[in-house]
Amino acid sequence: MTAASEPLLTRTDHGLYCAQGDFFVDPWRAVDQAVITHAHADHLAWGCRRYLASRECLPIARRRLQPGAEVGHLEYGQTIDIGGVKISLHPAGHIRGSAQVRLERSGQVWVVSGDYKIEPDPTCTPFEPVRCHVFISECTFGLPIYRWPEPIQVFQEILAWWQSNQQAGRASLLLGYSLGKAQRLLAGLAATSGSAEGANLPGPIYIHGAIEPLNDAYREGGFVLPHTRRVAEAEKGTDWSRALILAPPSAHGTPWTRRLGAHSTAQASGWMRIRGTRRRRAIDRGFVLSDHVDWPGLLSAIDATAAETVLLTHGYTAAVVRWLQEQGRDAHALATRYQGEHDDAEELIPALDVQPKPDNQLHGDSASPAGKVT
Amino acid sequence: MKTFTTLYAQLDGTTKTSDKVRALVEYFATADPADAAWAIALLIGRKPRQAVASPRLREWAAAESGISDWLFQESYDAVGDVAETIALLLPRPERSSDLTLSRWIEERLLPLAKLDDDQKRLAVVDAWRQLDHEQRFLWNKLLSGGFRVGVSRQLVIRALAAHGNIEPAAVAHRLMGDWTPTPAFFQSLLVRDETDTSSSRPYPFFLAHAIDQPPAALGPRDAWQAEWKWDGIRCQLIRRQGQTYLWTRGEELVTERYPELVSAAECLPDGLVLDGEILPIKNGQVGPFSQLQRRIGRKSVPKSILSEIPVVLFAYDLLEASGQDMRLDPLALRRGKLERLVKELGARHPAVAERIRLSPVVEAETWEQLQAAWRGSRAQQAEGLMLKDRGKAYGVGRERGAWWKWKVAPLTIDAVLTAARRGSGKRASLYTDYTFGVWHNGALVTIAQAYSGLTDQEIRQVDAFIRRNMVEKFGPVRTVKPELVFELAFEGLNRSSRHRSGVAVRFPRIVRIRTDKQAHDADSLETLKALLPPIEAHTPDRASKKPATSD
Structure with a gap:
């Protein structure tokens, strides 16, 4: 592996580090210079001195970072040079502003995928394969059981579910991540019903307070989302039975949902492909809609890079590595702290308070995820 | 199979019983009777036996999906269910199928039993190629004998009763015993006239709730009959038209497994149904459930086991006498008749009375005294006491209020x-x-x-x-x-x-x-x-060990 002799990126305690350019890609802790792929919390560490992101990412990143954070930006495909390393960002199709980071030095090209997907998504620029020598790919859904249905079909199912709830006189509570999934749902449902502004939707859409600032960020970046209202601003005595209420997964089962009265709960996530995931969370309906690449997409994306070496990060790393190796590829696991798409609201689960034992604490530290979830 | 798949999705997609019953009623109202009959069989757990061994299914599915065994295993680890893993891995279907549920089962599934593995494989793969994801999941569940859905028997009964506008108890009774899922059976379930009963058919078992209050709160002590809560096999012994049938609570016909009870039952009058518990007995002592376990799985019972682990039936209720359904009579009346019956049996056939006994009533004047007896439950090989309202009928299923189980702490x-x-x-x-x-x-x-x-x-x-x-x-x-x-x-x-x-x-x-x-x-x-029981059961001292009984 020629790339390994002079790696452009190495894994440090703080994240993936480019020594030649003295910057990090998606660091886990505060560093001097951070090139970020997108604004989900496991890729966007707080407190860095300087950030570099895509222009589309800018309004979102600003809302999620400390006030006054210095954020530089690049157009997709635009190249800058830091310490002799050429850096450019290329669309990853994950959420608005998401990018793959391409690094080039002395004829060696490395690409960090960040999170990505291949399926069409009106809220972001479509994924573009980038040829490289070393491809660092996520593999959140890196098993052949994960194959996504056509998004249009999923949006039609969601609209049908909403309408049948209306007929049954109950509200429709739809759970999805505040950043990315929520906006994709809004845009997708509006477009599928025939009007990007949402004129043809079956009823009003209300959103949880956590989603509002991100909707604003999308709108500020010039993206059209259908009209939404905050649940907290609804008048007393609002009849929720015709409404779709969009909330983050962590709202599931909380007292917040009581105001909705009789309602059906659905979640839009790649994990909903598995029946057990939905049932474990006591979700009435699961819609298979992911912002991550599925198994066929992962394999085709890797092929399209023509990479000599593939490093797999968060997800079913071992399985994908083994599969690629069996296909004759040079593939390895790369331990990171990215979390991909969480299957449920684990952030709400307090850790089990076992009798403290010093040696036990040590064991968990370096291997456990950072604990911050979008 | 499509309408049944839709029903399955509806049942699987809600935890609300009212929604489930509504979906079932709608299904029964519109489904083809042949399909409805099979649907009932599947919903209440009378699924066809496993047609294909799970390792074969995995192997064929991996090959059909073009993945290796280890990757199938990784996928299975993430899903936790073979049928679902296969449905998720298979390539998209080549065509679709409008074959009904009953025809899928009768023409495709059941004939598999007679085929060798190669022929099975062809048939199974051919099915996969024409079923969509949801249908494949159900088909795989049927193949592997693992079909189940979150619907209780009671809900199916409720829905059928609502659909046919008949008494749930009548439906419950008709669903007991031996039947085959045919259109005629489905129609017979819904008949208004209730004078049908096949001679093998048991009554629905009446089940107790765990007591959730101090027993004294139940009211006057003498309104309640206390019995030992045995740790054996709950069973109905049916004697009709010169035949004997033994049905377990799980609705398994186990007549051949307890030949000593069958021969004893020959001395019983015709038109009789007893509810009781099969228990192992030795030297007059009730044994632990673990002894019984050695007989449970056996289809045929060798002589050695018969002499090593003889069983008795401890009868505690009389559901039918002289061909008359007794269930609506109050317990006091049923108990009285039961005691007379067992006494007469003992007088005429003393040997038989050793096999079919009366489960004793635990006598205690006050709740305090009863509690003292309750504390000694383990010494009787009992799990505690049953408290039964003397004035109540024998109900259907798990109704609250008439029967309570009062278990000793584990x-x-x-x-x-x-x-x-x-x-x-x-x-x-x-x-x-x-x-x-x-x-x-x-x-x-x-x-x-x-x-x-x-x-x-x-x-x-x-x-x-x-x-x-x-x-x-x-x-x-x-x-x-x-x-x-x-x-x-x-x-x-x-x-x-x-x-x-x-x-x-x-x-x-x-x-x-x-x-x-x-x-x-x-x-x-x-x-x-x-905490183990003493090594060898002490030589039974009948006088002191015998529970206080009413007779």
Whole structure:
């Protein structure tokens, strides 16, 4: 592996580090210079001195970072040079502003995928394969059981579910991540019903307070989302039975949902492909809609890079590595702290308070995820 | 199969019973009677036997999907269910099928039994190629004999009764016993006239609720009949038209397994149904359930077992006498008749009366005295007491109020979590199947595996602990740093040469996580062994051991 002799990126305690350019890609802790792929919390560490992101990412990143954070930006495909390393960002199709980071030095090209997907998504620029020598790919859904249905079909199912709830006189509570999934749902449902502004939707859409600032960020970046209202601003005595209420997964089962009265709960996530995931969370309906690449997409994306070496990060790393190796590829696991798409609201689960034992604490530290979830 | 797939999705997609009943009624109203009959059979758990061994299904599915065995296994680990894993892995179908559920079962599934593996494979793969994802899932469930859905028998009965506008009890009765899912059967379920009963058909069992208040709160002591709550096999003995049938509560016909009861029943009058408990007996002493377990699985019973583990029927209710359904009579009346019947039997056939006995009534004038008797339940090989309202009829299913079970506290012990594996189905991606050990000579000896007893939140906490503290991997099993202590409860303990600990626990379950304890605080094997019953049952001293009875 020629790339390994002079790696452009190495894994440090703080994240993936480019020594030649003295910057990090998606660091886990505060560093001097951070090139970020997108604004989900496991890729966007707080407190860095300087950030570099895509222009589309800018309004979102600003809302999620400390006030006054210095954020530089690049157009997709635009190249800058830091310490002799050429850096450019290329669309990853994950959420608005998401990018793959391409690094080039002395004829060696490395690409960090960040999170990505291949399926069409009106809220972001479509994924573009980038040829490289070393491809660092996520593999959140890196098993052949994960194959996504056509998004249009999923949006039609969601609209049908909403309408049948209306007929049954109950509200429709739809759970999805505040950043990315929520906006994709809004845009997708509006477009599928025939009007990007949402004129043809079956009823009003209300959103949880956590989603509002991100909707604003999308709108500020010039993206059209259908009209939404905050649940907290609804008048007393609002009849929720015709409404779709969009909330983050962590709202599931909380007292917040009581105001909705009789309602059906659905979640839009790649994990909903598995029946057990939905049932474990006591979700009435699961819609298979992911912002991550599925198994066929992962394999085709890797092929399209023509990479000599593939490093797999968060997800079913071992399985994908083994599969690629069996296909004759040079593939390895790369331990990171990215979390991909969480299957449920684990952030709400307090850790089990076992009798403290010093040696036990040590064991968990370096291997456990950072604990911050979008 | 499409309409049944839709029904399945509706039932699977809600936890509200009213929604489930509505979906069922709608299905019964519109489905083809042949399909409806099969749907009922599947919903109440009378599924066809496994047609294809699971390893074959996995092998064929992996080949059809173009993946290797290890990747199938990885996928299975993430899903936790073979039928679903296969449905998720198979390539998209080439065509679609409008074949009905009954034809899929009768023409495709049942004939598989007669085919060899190669022919089975062709048939199974051909089916996969024309079924969509949801249909494949059900088809695989049917193939592997693992079909189930979150609908109770009572809900199916409610929906059928609502659909046919008839009494749920009549439907419940018609669903008992032997039947084949045919259009005629489906129609016969809904007939208004209730004078039909096939001679083998048992009555729906009446079930008790666990008591949730102090028994004294039930009211006057003499309004309640107390009996031992036996740990045997609940059973109806039917004597009709010169034939004997033994049905378990699980609706299994087990007549041939208890020949001693069948020959004794020949002396019973015709048109008789007894409700009671099959128990092992030796030297007049009721034995533990573990003895009975040696007979449960057997289709044929060798002489050696018959003499080693003889059984008796302890009758405690009379459901039919002289061909008359007695269930609506109050318990006091039924009990009186039952006692007379058993007495007459004893007078005419003393040997038979040894086999078919009266389950004694536990006499106690006050609730306090009854409680004292209750405390001695284990010495009687009983799990506690049953309290039955003397004035009430014999109900259907689990109705509240007439019968209560009052169990003595289970045995408990503190054990350390030593290993875990992922669950299946709902718990597929979590470590939920735990192995526990207790201390012996400074090491942990495995004593039990337990799955149930934790809340969903606790399950996730334990899952997180396991992931952080894995030590080694043995196939699907992960050993875990021995740090978490759990309080386990179980119904009984027995010596066992098959367990390394020398102890077999019965029905272990988790009471709670003892985060207040460290691993070294857990119990030792010696403590556990101290809970074992004495090595050899003492020579029975009938006078002192015999429970206080009413006769």
